[in-house]
Amino acid sequence: MAETERRLIAIFAADVEGYSRLMGADEVGTLRDLTERRAVLDQLIASHRGRIANTAGDSVLAAFGSAVDAVQCAVEAQAALAKANAGLSRQINFRIGIHVGDVMIKGGDLFGDSVNIAARLQALASAGGCCISSVAYDQVKKILPLEFTDLGAQQVKNIEEPIRAYAVTSKGAATADIVGFATPASSGQLSLPDKPSIAVLPFQNMSGDPEQEYFADGIVEDIITALSRFKSLFVIARNSSFTFKGKAVDIKKVGRELGVRYVLEGSIRKAGGRLRLTGQLIDAASGAHLWADKFDGSLQDVFDLQDRITMSVVAAIAPRLDQAEIERSRRKPTERLDAYDYYLRGLAVVEGATKDENEEALRLFYKAIEIDANFALAHAMLARCFTLRKANGWMADVTKESAETTKLARRAVELGRDDAAVLSRAGYALARVAFEPEEGADLIERALALNPHLSSAWQFGGLLKAFRGEPETAVEHLAHAMRLSPLDPSLYSMQTATALAHFVAGRYDESVLWAEKASREDPNFLPAIRIIATSAGNSGQLERARKAAKRMLEIDPTFRVSKLSDHVPMRRPEDLARYAEGLRRAGLPE
CATH class of the missing domain: 3.40.50.10610 (ABC-type transport auxiliary lipoprotein component)
Incomplete structure (x- = not known):
């Protein structure tokens, strides 16, 4: 068993800007072009004495012994990648973030707040740009012939204290090419829809x-x-x-x-x-x-x-x-402002990443329907809370909580037949928890007819398409969901659903890449880890599969392959059988 060690290093995090959009437009071509760009990036990391650690699909995490090596590699890599993009209609643009800090290293992978900070700095960069922390800046500012733009203190996701960030550019580069000041031509911007x-x-x-x-x-x-x-x-x-x-x-x-x-x-x-x-x-x-x-x-x-x-x-x-x-x-939504107040408080925490936040959301939504028993959205959000409990393995009494989910979802539909948000959440709860996939899918289709721009309805609909054995339609639905909400903090959930769709299609390698990307965003999200285990198991990547299986049992020691149908409501027996076989190969108990 690999031991965990701590080390002070320079962390280099790279990610492709607009990857979901590119995959949605041309999956095969994007993968081909990404493979070519990754070869360029990997070679430069090695030549600057870096070591690639965690990696999945369009993302790369690397460790350097020196901040100077890491930043110099980033600048040279962006120049080489820009040259590779020249004249091509499909632009594969990386964003790079660099931080220096203490990390945990286990099995060659990097963990800890310093890794998260590097990833958040990467998200601040524009396409083709590099963003570094003040710690990295202090170590390179007098050594490398570069220019830096102070972007100020940035408040980033899941990091308590603001991070001071600096944009990096080669001397003489145009201001428009500095991170944070990208021009439309260089930013890989999303195209405008054909409507306001x-x-x-x-x-x-x-x-x-x-x-x-x-x-x-x-x-x-x-x-x-x-x-x-x-x-x-x-x-x-x-x-x-x-x-x-x-x-x-x-x-x-x-x-x-x-x-x-x-x-x-x-x-x-x-x-x-x-x-x-x-x-x-x-x-x-x-x-x-x-x-x-x-x-x-x-x-x-x-x-x-x-x-x-x-x-x-x-x-x-x-x-x-x-x-x-x-x-x-x-x-x-309701005539009772006091009920509405509780609903708003619940809405602020319902998609939280912890069990405590989930329980607080339950308490608040129950208060809302206690005041107004006909408040459809509050009923739907209670069903959503229980759905999240099911997905994360938080249910204390599965039978009792599943029955409550079903009751709440059906009541929500009864009260809010013309509300797309109600129908999509209730429909997904019925499919995911009550194992009523046909009814759930029908409700989500009705939600999309009422509101074709509801990202969650496309997301839930795509996931149900995957459960029903329609992977290509599922991928399309999920790509549209990500376009409607391209910066969604819960993007990992959409990425996990995309991973499931690729699993159903038998594209195990692609499934692993999407699930690992999701798992980096939320390392405790069981559905993503479960897909890594089964897809890696089915594709012969046994070390990766066993690592995911070990993590699954750390989060949920009660998991058994024989109970898989409780977690994954696959419609086609052959899909469920493949899923179970992959988990067995990963070493999960029967």
């Missing part, structure tokens, strides 16, 4: 009370939901637009990264029983302000204020929408 497209950024909480943050976020969530009901609009999912929360944003950059023409931003002030919403609509390409207004009212008027700001935005960018769609967008 919009992202709603988190509104500023002007109340002076941090406890009201959930309220401001909830209002924006509802505005996004209302806008999403318009079939004439392309609306970015909440999880992606909220990655800009708490940051000073460049609207043009937001437009490029999310692939939208318009951006809505605003603020909310809640004082006593009064509420003020302000909003401004901006053309992301030019930065021009198209519309701005403020809306005042009592707290009891909160839904009316949301309606007014939504209608104003729609009037500015899509004035010919059907009146029926406008009326449907005005439907209130």
Whole structure:
């Protein structure tokens, strides 16, 4: 058994910008081009005395004994990769992040906060760029003939303290090529949809009370939901637009990264029983302000204020929408503001990564339906909580909790037959927990008919397609989900579903790559680890399979292959049989 050691190293994290989009457009061609680019990158890492550690698909994690070697390798690699891209229609652009810190090394792989920091720095870089931490900067600034741009302190996901970041460029390079200042031509930006497209950024909480943050976020969530009901609009999912929360944003950059023409931003002030919403609509390409207004009212008027700001935005960018769609967008989720308050609090923690967050979300949503027994969305979100408990192995009493999930999901559908968010979450819960895949799929199809821009519906629908033995359609659905929410913090869940689709298609190597990418984002996400074990087992990668199996049993010691159908509701017996065989080869107990 490999022992764990600690070491101070320079961590080099690289990832392909827009990989999901590229794969969705041309899977075979992208894999071919990526293989060629990886050969260039791997050779340069070796020539600078680096060692490749964790790697999966489009991502590379490498260790260097020196920050100078790591940064010099990054700059040379980006130059070589840019040359390889020259004249080609498909651009494979890497983003690179570098940090110096203490890491844990086990079996050749790297773990720890320092690895996470390097990965977050990589995410801050533009396509073809490099972003380094202040620790790395201090070690190279007087040695390498490079220029650095201070990007300030950056608050990044899952890292408590802000990280000071620096962009790197060769001396004499244009400012536009520095990380953080990418031009559209160099950024690998998403193409605009063939209809008006919009992202709603988190509104500023002007109340002076941090406890009201959930309220401001909830209002924006509802505005996004209302806008999403318009079939004439392309609306970015909440999880992606909220990655800009708490940051000073460049609207043009937001437009490029999310692939939208318009951006809505605003603020909310809640004082006593009064509420003020302000909003401004901006053309992301030019930065021009198209519309701005403020809306005042009592707290009891909160839904009316949301309606007014939504209608104003729609009037500015899509004035010919059907009146029926406008009326449907005005439907209130509940008449009880106290129930709505609990719902918003639950919404703020429901997709959290821990069991404690899940239990807190359950408590809050149960309070909401205790106050308003007819609150459809709260019922649906309770079903969602139990679905997450099932996926993560958190259920204390599987039989009892599964029955409760079924009851909540069916009640949600009964109360919210015309609400896409309700139908998609309830439908997936019925398929995943109650083992009713046909009924679940029908509900998700109805959700997509009501709101074709709901990222979660495409995600859940894609996963169910994989369960039903339709892998190609599943991959298409999931690629569309990732386009609707390209910066989604839960992207690992969509990547895991894509891994399952490739498993069903018998593409085991590709399945492993997608699942390992997801597992790096959430190392405790059992579905991703399980797919690594079975796909690696079926493809003869036994060391990789056994490593995943060991991790599975650390998280859930009760797992047995004979109980696989409790976890993976495959429709076709042959798919379930292949899945079980891969787990047996990985060494999991019968």
